[in-house]
Amino acid sequence: MSLLEISNLSVQFGSEARPFNAVEGLDLSVDQGEVVGIVGESGSGKSVTMMAMMGLLEGQGRIVADQLRFDGKDLLKISARDRRKIIGKDISMIFQDPMTALNPSYTVGYQIMEVLKEHQGLRGAALKQRALELMEMVEIPAAAQRLSSYPHQLSGGMSQRVAIAMAIACKPKLLIADEPTTALDVTIQAQIMELLVSLQKSQNMALILITHDLAVVAEVAQRLAVMYAGQVAELGAVPDIFRRPFHPYTEALLSSIPEHSKGARRLNTLPGIVPGHYDRPVGCLLSPRCPYVQERCRLERPALTVDGASGVRCHFPLSAKEVK
C-alpha cells in the first residue's frame, strides 16, 4: 500500500454562489521512500493540493476527496487535533521563500526546538543536543553559535537550511518541498537540492518536489505528475514521460526546455494562457491552446485514464510517432 493516496481531491474557493475549483479530481499516490515531482505553471494547483492535505488552508477552501489517506489514516476524517499530531511530524513541508518562512522574533534554535518539544516531548539537554545535530545534518557551519541567531542574521540559503532542519526534525515519512529553491541564488539552488536529495536517501523519506524546473525533476524524481489548471494532465515514471510524453501539454513543457530547442532561434512555447477561474472551457481545459485540438476536445472533458503506474488526461494521447 502506498504511503500517501489521494483520490479525487477537489479544492473549491470563492463564495458558495460563485465557486471555482483550484484543484479538481486530483489523484496521486506516493510510495515510501519515493521522490515524486509535481510540475505545472503558476496557479495550476500544485501548492494548493499540498496545503489542503496539510490542513493549511484554514477554512478558506472547501476540500472534498474520496480519500486522502496517509499511512493508513484518512486525513479528512480525523479531527484537527489528531491531524496536528501528524503534521510537522510524519508529514512536513518546506516553503518557497525562506526569508519570510521563519518567525523574525524567535531564534533559529527556538524554532527548531519547538517542533521537537511539540512532537517528541524532548526537554533540556537532550533537546538542545538534538537541535544541534539537526543543524549539523543540514550542514550549517558553526551550528552551536547559529542556534541563537535570529532569522534576519542569516542568508537565504542558510534560512532554507534551517527550514529543512525544522522539517526533518521528527524524521518525517513524507517531506513536501514547495519550490524550495525558487527564491535562492542559482549557485545556492544546486546546494540546497543536493542537500534535500541526500537527506531523502539517508532518512529514507518520501519526497514530493513541487517545481517549475524540469531538469531538477529529471535528475531527482522517480515519478512525475504534470498539472494543468487544477488537474493532473499526465503522470508516470520520469524516464517514460521524458522519452515519450502522451499529453500535448507535457510535450509542450518538455520542448520549452532550452536544451531541447538547440539550433532553433526561439524557444518553443505554447501560445495562450491558463484559463481563468471563471472561464474554464466546457471541454478539455487545454483545448484553447492545444495544437492537436479536435472537435471532441472542445465539447467533452477527458478523464484521467490510468494504465498501471501511468495515466493521461487526453482524448487523443500522442503516439510515439507523433512526438516531434
Place this chain on the structure above:
Amino acid sequence: MFSFILRRLGLLIPTFFGITLLTFSLIRLIPGDPIEVMVGERSLDPQMHAAALHRLGLDKPLYLQYIDYVVNLAHGHLGDSLITRVDVWTEFTTLFPATLELAICAMIFAVVLGLLAGIVAAIKRGSLFDHGVMGLSLTGFSMPIFWWGLILIMFFSVRLGWTPVAGRIDLAFDIPPRTGFMLIDTWLASSRDPSLSGAFVDALKHLILPTIVLGTIPLAVIARMTRSSMLEVLREDYVRTARAKGLSPSRVIFIHALRNALIPVLTVIGLQVGVLMGGAVLTETIFSWPGIGKWLIDAIQRRDYPVVQNGILLVATLVILVNFVVDILYGVANPRIRHAK
C-alpha cells in the same frame, strides 16, 4: 542593547529643551499676567503693577527670563506657585498619585479590553463580532470626552444611582493619605480600622466611571490597531510555517502571531499615555477628581507661570519617559531593531 538605550537617551535631551521653550512661550502668549488676574476687576495702580512684576522678575526681557528659568531648572528648582506659595514639586507630588491611579486604571481597562477585542476581531474577521467591535471603536474614538462623561454620569449616577457623581471617596470616610493611591490607602485603612471596611469598595465605585471615560479613546485605538496588525501578521509566511509544524491554534496565535503583531501596538500604547494625560485634564474636571489635570487648568486660569511651565514640563517628561521605556520594550520585542547599528 546597552548602546541602543544610550542612543535613545541622547535623543531625549533636545526634546526636553523643546518642551521648556514651548511651555515658557505659550503661557506668555496668553494675554494678561498673574498680577492682573489676581487683582481682577479692580483698578490697578500702574506703579504697583510694575513693582509687583519686578518682584517676580517678570519685567526682565523674555530671553533673560528664559535663561533664569533654565538655570533654575538645572539646579533642580522648580519654583513656587505664585498663588499658593507652595513649591511646584510639593504640589505636583501631592496631586499626582490621584492622576496616576486614574491613568493606570484607564490604561489597564484599555489595554486588556483593546487587545482582547482586537485579537478576537482579527481571528473572526468579517463576523458580527468583528463588525461590532470596529463600529463601537469608531464611535468611542469619535466621542468627545466631556460629553461621554456627562452622559455616563446622567445614566449611571443620576438615573440608576449605581455610581457616585464625583470625587475619589465618600466624605463619610476619613482616609489618612499614605501612598496617595486611594485604592491602596483604603485597603490599608480598612485592615486597621473595621469602621472603614466599606471604604475600598467606595473608592472603587468612584473610579469606575472616570476610568471608562478616560480609557475609551485608548481602548478604541488599541483595539483597531491590534486588529489590523494581527490581520497583517496572520497572512505572513511564518504563521503558515508555524501551522505546518502542527502547533495548536492557540500557540500559533499567541506565540507566533501576537508577538509580531504587538510591535506596532506597543508604540501606539506608548503614544496613548500622552492622550491619557490630555484626557485626564477633561476627565478630572468633569468628575472633580483632585489630580494634576484640574491643578493645571486652575493654574492656567490664574496665569500661575511657574505651575504651568513646570507642571506641564513634569507631565511631558513623564510621557517622554514612558515612550522611552516603550522604545526599549520595542527593541526587546523586535530583534531586528535591537541589532540595528
